[in-house]
Structure formats: C-alpha cells, structure tokens
Amino acid sequence: MALKSLHKRESDLANSKRQLEILSNGIFQNGELPTFKNKIAETNQFPLKAKKLEILQINVGYMCNQVCDHCHVDAGPDRKEIMTKTTMTQCLEVIKNTGAHTLDLTGGAPEMNPNFRWFVEEAAKAGIKDFIVRSNLTIIRANKKYYDLPEFFKKHNIHVVSSMPHWTRGKTDKQRGDGVFDKSIKALQDLNAIGYGMPESGLKLDLVYNPSGAFLPGDQMAMEKDFKKALKEDFNIQFHNLFAITNLPISRFLDYLIASENYEDYMYSLVEAYNPAAVKNVMCTNTLSISWDGHLYDCDFNQMLNLPVNSKAKHISKFNEELLEGREIVISQHCYGCTAGAGSSCQGSVA
Amino acid sequence: MQKSYYDPADLKKFGKISEWNQELGDKFFEYYGKVFEEGALTAREKSLIALAVSHTEQCPYCIDAYTKDTLQRGVTKEEMMEAIHVGAAIKSGATLVHGVQMMNKVNKLDG
Numbered sequence: 001m002a003l004k005s006l007h008k009r010e011s012d013l014a015n016s017k018r019q020l021e022i023l024s025n026g027i028f029q030n031g032e033l034p035t036f037k038n039k040i041a042e043t044n045q046f047p048l049k050a051k052k053l054e055i056l057q058i059n060v061g062y063m064c065n066q067v068c069d070h071c072h073v074d075a076g077p078d079r080k081e082i083m084t085k086t087t088m089t090q091c092l093e094v095i096k097n098t099g100a101h102t103l104d105l106t107g108g109a110p111e112m113n114p115n116f117r118w119f120v121e122e123a124a125k126a127g128i129k130d131f132i133v134r135s136n137l138t139i140i141r142a143n144k145k146y147y148d149l150p151e152f153f154k155k156h157n158i159h160v161v162s163s164m165p166h167w168t169r170g171k172t173d174k175q176r177g178d179g180v181f182d183k184s185i186k187a188l189q190d191l192n193a194i195g196y197g198m199p200e201s202g203l204k205l206d207l208v209y210n211p212s213g214a215f216l217p218g219d220q221m222a223m224e225k226d227f228k229k230a231l232k233e234d235f236n237i238q239f240h241n242l243f244a245i246t247n248l249p250i251s252r253f254l255d256y257l258i259a260s261e262n263y264e265d266y267m268y269s270l271v272e273a274y275n276p277a278a279v280k281n282v283m284c285t286n287t288l289s290i291s292w293d294g295h296l297y298d299c300d301f302n303q304m305l306n307l308p309v310n311s312k313a314k315h316i317s318k319f320n321e322e323l324l325e326g327r328e329i330v331i332s333q334h335c336y337g338c339t340a341g342a343g344s345s346c347q348g349s350v351a
Numbered sequence: 352m353q354k355s356y357y358d359p360a361d362l363k364k365f366g367k368i369s370e371w372n373q374e375l376g377d378k379f380f381e382y383y384g385k386v387f388e389e390g391a392l393t394a395r396e397k398s399l400i401a402l403a404v405s406h407t408e409q410c411p412y413c414i415d416a417y418t419k420d421t422l423q424r425g426v427t428k429e430e431m432m433e434a435i436h437v438g439a440a441i442k443s444g445a446t447l448v449h450g451v452q453m454m455n456k457v458n459k460l461d462g
C-alpha cells in the first residue's frame with residue numbers, strides 16, 4: 001500500500017497535465033502505437049458521442065481511509081476535497097429532474113463525507129430506481145460510527161459495490177494495505193448477515209476485481225466462479241456478481257507502471273487487446289461524472305485527468321440534459337483501458 | 352549481428368509463422384486456441400499446466416506468456432510455484448527412473 005497520495009508527496013504525476021503528456025508522448029507520438037482517436041476511427045467510431053443519460057456518478061470526495069497502490073483517484077486520508085452540502089443540494093435538484101435511473105456514489109470512501117447519510121436520505125426521497133454506493137468495505141470496520149452502515153444501506157435498499165482484489169489475504173493486502181483482507185471479510189460477513197448478497201435477496205452486493213499488477217483482468221465469469229467458490233468455502237461469504245475492471249493508466253497506477261518499468265508493455269497489452277465491439281458501450285456513453293466541487297466530466301477517469309465535458313454545461317449549477325446528450329466525449333490514450341478484451345466499466349465487462 | 356538467440360519482442364510475432372505456410376499455421380493456431388478453451392478442465396487449470404510445461408520445456412516465450420496468463424486468471428504465486436515443482440518433479444523423476452535401466456544393464460553385464 002502507498003503511504004501517502006501523489007498529491008501529498010507533491011509528485012510530478014499529481015499534475016494531471018503531466019499525466020496527459022505522458023499518455024500522448026513516446027510510443028503514441030512516434031507512431032509505434034496508434035492513438036485512441038485513430039484506433040476508433042478505423043471502425044468509424046470517432047467521434048465518440050454520449051447517448052441518453054442513464055447513470056449519474058457523483059464523487060462526494062477524495063478522502064479515504066485507505067491509500068491503495070493503484071487508486072485512480074489518488075485518494076487517501078490526506079485528501080481534503082469533500083463535496084459540500086451546497087453542492088449536494090444542487091445535485092439533488094438535478095436528481096429530482098433527471099431521466100437517469102441510477103445514482104452511483106463514489107469517492108474516496110463516500111461514507112466519510114460528513115453529509116453522506118443526509119444526502120442518501122434526500123436522494124432516496126427523489127425516487128431513484130437503482131442506488132449504488134461504492135464502499136471499500138474496510139470503512140465499515142474502521143470506526144464504531146460506521147459499524148451500522150450495513151443497516152443504513154439496507155434501510156435505503158442501496159446496491160453495494162465493493163472492491164475485493166483477490167480471495168487470498170496476500171494478494172489483497174499487497175494492493176490495499178495490511179489488514180485490509182481481514183476487515184473486508186468481516187464487513188462482507190456483516191453484510192451477508194442482514195441479507196446482502198444472499199442468492200434470493202433483493203439486497204444487491206457485487207464485488208469489483210481489478211488486477212494487482214501490470215496485467216489485464218481475466219474472463220469475468222471465470223473469475224466470478226473462482227471468487228464465489230473460494231469465499232464460500234473459506235469464509236461462508238456470498239455475493240451476487242463480480243465486475244472485472246481493467247486498471248486505467250492514470251494517477252497512482254500510472255505512477256506504478258512507470259516506476260516498475262511496465263508502462264510501455266502495459267500500453268502494448270491494452271492496444272493489442274483492443275476490441276472495437278466494446279467501444280459502443282463504454283460507460284461515458286450513458287454516464288455522467290460529477291466531482292466533489294460540482295464540475296461535470298464524461299467519466300471518473302476524465303475527472304481525475306481534469307478533462308471537463310465538451311459542453312456549455314460544465315457545472316452542476318448549469319446542468320442541462322438536452323445539451324449534454326450527444327456531446328463529444330473527450331478521449332485520450334487512457335481510454336484503451338475501457339476497450340481491452342471484454343471492455344471495462346464501473347459495471348464490469350461491456351462486450 | 353543479433354546479440355542473443357531470444358528476443359522478447361519475437362513473442363508478439365508468433366502469428367507470423369503462418370506467412371510462410373498459411374494452411375499449417377492456421378491449423379496449428381486453431382488447434383491451439385481450441386485446446387485452451389474451457390472444457391472438462393477450466394481455462395485456469397489449463398493455464399497452470401501450460402505454465403508447468405513451459406518450464407520443463409524451458410521455453411522463455413511460453414514462460415513469459417503463461418506467467419502473465421496465470422496472473423490474469425487470479426492464480427497466486429504459491430500456486431504457480433507448486434505447479435512448476437510438479438513439472439520439475441516429473442522431469443527429475445523421469446531422469447531417475449531410467450536409473451532402473453542402468454541397474455538392469457549393470458546387473459546383466461557385471462552381476
């Protein structure tokens with residue numbers, strides 16, 4: 001696990017411009033590998049355009065109780081960017097009027113925002129159909145004040161989506177920090193105990209798997225089978241679906257790729273695994289990402305790269321669904337992470 | 352002159368062997384692909400077998416490819432090491448079991 005965020009370390013890569021430069025230079029500048037734009041143009045898929053909005057993904061802050069090695073948010077306890085109640089109120093206005101059916105709360109650890117529960121309660125009143133919270137699991141065990149989170153999730157019928165890098169302690173703790181595995185197991189057992197993740201239960205519990213190093217995720221269904229078997233046998237834990245997600249070469253994962261001299265090989269793997277069929281379903285085509293300070297982005301990755309939406313409506317206060325529909329998606333080479341193999345999104349494979 | 356017999360970049364060019372014999376190349380790659388599909392054995396189990404055999408064959412390309420492939424399938428390093436020990440045990444066992452042949456011969460010639 002990293003000790004501090006790139007921001008706290010004042011790393012060169014904390015600067016999103018620097019990350020974008022790296023992604024555009026070198027092997028992509030000298031023509032060794034095609035740019036994402038040229039690649040999707042081969043199958044007439046450029047420009048990539050947003051379709052009807054279905055999912056609003058709100059990042060309520062970059063603060064987190066963990067400092068995972070590959071975090072694309074560069075989250076950690078040292079990040080102070082937190083969504084205020086004022087911005088939340090603006091979000092609620094949008095939620096009440098939007099055609100989107102899913103609200104997806106992410107962070108950092110979204111539960112650490114002091115107004116998290118208030119926001120969930122208000123948003124629930126607005127009648128969103130599918131309500132997702134991306135919980136890192138350990139937060140549930142981090143402090144007494146969070147122990148009742150499973151009950152809170154249940155009360156609002158929240159769909160819990162949680163990261164679990166592996167079914168073994170060694171691989172999990174290497175990526176996410178010592179003790180994370182045991183706490184995550186305990187949290188999953190707590191969630192199971194109140195009905196989350198049980199086969200016939202409507203309380204949805206899904207896990208997210210992303211590789212612990214410079215390689216792509218294996219087949220989602222095969223991984224799900226292995227996760228289910230191991231977690232059931234070893235800990236009597238059950239869950240619904242596993243989403244296999246590709247690590248995108250940005251932020252701390254980019255830092256890791258460069259430091260471990262894996263960057264070029266990894267980009268080759270992504271480009272080689274490029275699947276044109278995944279392009280039409282990349283998540284930016286039906287999702288909008290809102291940052292802690294209310295700015296709008298095509299996805300959480302573009303948010304971290306500081307690439308705002310290509311639209312006049314750039315802030316939640318100017319939200320306009322009609323204006324945003326059909327907007328051209330802002331792309332760079334990190335997008336190859338969404339189109340490798342079976343594709344990758346916050347809901348797992350897309351092709 | 353090329354400095355070494357093996358170049359990691361050559362692994363990516365494997366498919367090119369078909370250029371000099373399309374029919375046999377195609378048949379081989381089709382067969383290869385089929386072998387590794389999920390069947391009575393899972394693709395994960397097949398990948399581990401391939402990793403062990405890559406070592407007994409001492410093929411650097413295969414070791415490169417199947418180390419990555421097993422990692423992608425969530426195989427742990429403990430499982431990987433056990434798999435190559437299986438390969439190594441068979442390799443050394445196969446060497447040593449021929450000792451019986453030697454013993455037979457010695458007994459016959461000099462018994």
Ligand code: SF4
Pocket residue numbers: 064065066067068070071072073074075076107108109136163
């Ligand atoms: S739990 Fe999630 S947000 Fe927090 S550091 Fe880890 S990957 Fe980042």
Ligand code: SF4
Pocket residue numbers: 282283284285298299300301302329330331332334335338
């Ligand atoms: S990185 Fe974002 S913008 Fe690029 S394809 Fe993926 S979801 Fe779309």
